[in-house]
Amino acid sequence: MIRSDRIQKDIQTLHQFNQTPGNGCTRYSFSTEDRQAREYICAEMEKIGVPVLTDAYGNLLMFGQGQSDRQVMIGSHIDTVPNGGDYDGILGVVSGIEILRHFHEESIILEVGLVVVVFAEEEGNQFRMPCVGCHSMVNLKREEALNRVRDDGKTYREVMEAFILKDERGSIDFSKVLAMLEIHVEQGPVLWREDFEVGIVEGIFGLQRYMILVEGVSNHSGATPMDGRQDPMIAAARMIQAVRERGKAAMPQVATVGCILCEPNTINIIPDSVEFSIEVRDFDQIKIEATYDLLWEDFDRVAEDEGVKWSKKPVGTSPVIRLDQDLIGQMDRISEELGVKAQRIVSGAAHDAAIVAAFAPTEMLFVPSVDGRSHCPDEYTPIEKIVPAVRMAEQWVREMKSK
Numbered sequence: 001m002i003r004s005d006r007i008q009k010d011i012q013t014l015h016q017f018n019q020t021p022g023n024g025c026t027r028y029s030f031s032t033e034d035r036q037a038r039e040y041i042c043a044e045m046e047k048i049g050v051p052v053l054t055d056a057y058g059n060l061l062m063f064g065q066g067q068s069d070r071q072v073m074i075g076s077h078i079d080t081v082p083n084g085g086d087y088d089g090i091l092g093v094v095s096g097i098e099i100l101r102h103f104h105e106e107s108i109i110l111e112v113g114l115v116v117v118v119f120a121e122e123e124g125n126q127f128r129m130p131c132v133g134c135h136s137m138v139n140l141k142r143e144e145a146l147n148r149v150r151d152d153g154k155t156y157r158e159v160m161e162a163f164i165l166k167d168e169r170g171s172i173d174f175s176k177v178l179a180m181l182e183i184h185v186e187q188g189p190v191l192w193r194e195d196f197e198v199g200i201v202e203g204i205f206g207l208q209r210y211m212i213l214v215e216g217v218s219n220h221s222g223a224t225p226m227d228g229r230q231d232p233m234i235a236a237a238r239m240i241q242a243v244r245e246r247g248k249a250a251m252p253q254v255a256t257v258g259c260i261l262c263e264p265n266t267i268n269i270i271p272d273s274v275e276f277s278i279e280v281r282d283f284d285q286i287k288i289e290a291t292y293d294l295l296w297e298d299f300d301r302v303a304e305d306e307g308v309k310w311s312k313k314p315v316g317t318s319p320v321i322r323l324d325q326d327l328i329g330q331m332d333r334i335s336e337e338l339g340v341k342a343q344r345i346v347s348g349a350a351h352d353a354a355i356v357a358a359f360a361p362t363e364m365l366f367v368p369s370v371d372g373r374s375h376c377p378d379e380y381t382p383i384e385k386i387v388p389a390v391r392m393a394e395q396w397v398r399e400m401k402s403k
């Protein structure tokens with residue numbers, strides 16, 4: 001039986017390995033707290049005879065045996081943002097652990113092996129790159145990932161090598177991996193608001209980012225009449241307003257200005273230039289581009305009105321990820337069979353699963369986040385809203401055939 005008390009105990013125990021007790025949970029990969037968390041997981045696996053190894057990139061692997069050499073993966077992460085919650089990532093790991101316990105307890109012999117994975121350094125806090133462990137594992141940007149440098153000058157590779165004991169190495173052979181599943185908190189309000197138990201994830205928003213530079217004429221704030229100004233701050237304000245309007249008109253698309261820089265940034269000077277970011281995310285790449293086309297027209301009009309120049313610089317893009325259609329259909333059916341109240345959903349945030357999706361059929365299940373809160377101490381999902389997704393995952397593993 002999938003036991004909610006054990007899942008709850010895992011969540012509570014992992015919470016204790018925490019740099020900021022009393023103010024959310026802070027646990028960075030390869031920290032003392034991470035070591036304590038990994039030791040707890042190893043001890044739990046030892047109780048049921050599941051070997052735990054670490055791959056060459058710092059990811060923890062729990063190998064549940066199957067009759068064939070084919071494998072399915074369930075995984076997520078246990079590192080957190082500073083003062084984060086107890087559920088983001090952690091749920092995907094403790095779900096896999098509970099499923100392994102259940103198979104052991106019921107003496108269920110699986111056709112395929114179940115590997116539960118703790119992906120290292122998902123949040124990207126230390127090395128300013130998300131999903132470093134996962135990127136390295138699938139050999140996507142591996143060298144870039146391993147050579148990322150932390151504030152103390154040490155690379156990911158150095159920090160990870162110093163942390164991992166040499167004699168506990170293992171690896172995943174992706175040619176043997178049939179599928180991957182990640183259970184995760186929604187981190188948004190939809191499932192909670194509409195009282196669903198599980199979100200069957202169809203895919204993950206793509207995104208495109210730009211930096212916009214608006215250049216005007218810098219001048220004395222007291223001596224320059226209002227009607228003669230070429231003020232890039234006013235132009236930028238109108239452009240930022242347009243970003244919100246275009247995003248709202250294309251919902252569920254989201255459009256955000258998250259960063260702004262002003263020169264010379266002084267109280268008595270009309271600025272010389274203002275630079276700001278735009279990020280547009282959508283489940284349809286064409287719609288992202290359509291929003292930008294409209295924005296560029298808006299910006300041309302504003303620039304003409306305000307007598308300023310503007311230019312754009314692309315600073316990052318990430319493609320729309322569509323998860324595996326067969327697995328989505330299988331999850332639809334399993335939810336019906338188990339009487340789980342589920343609905344299809346699209347993820348606005350990226351996850352380890354989004355990276356694995358390019359290498360193996362991949363699916364995600366979301367559980368509700370109370371009030372849509374995440375990456376904060378208030379992040380919470382009641383246990384009765386966690387168990388349905390774990391039961392679905394358990395059935396999913398049992399159904400997998402070696403083919």
Ligand SMILES: [Zn+2]
Nearest residue numbers: 088089184351
């Ligand atoms: Zn996460």
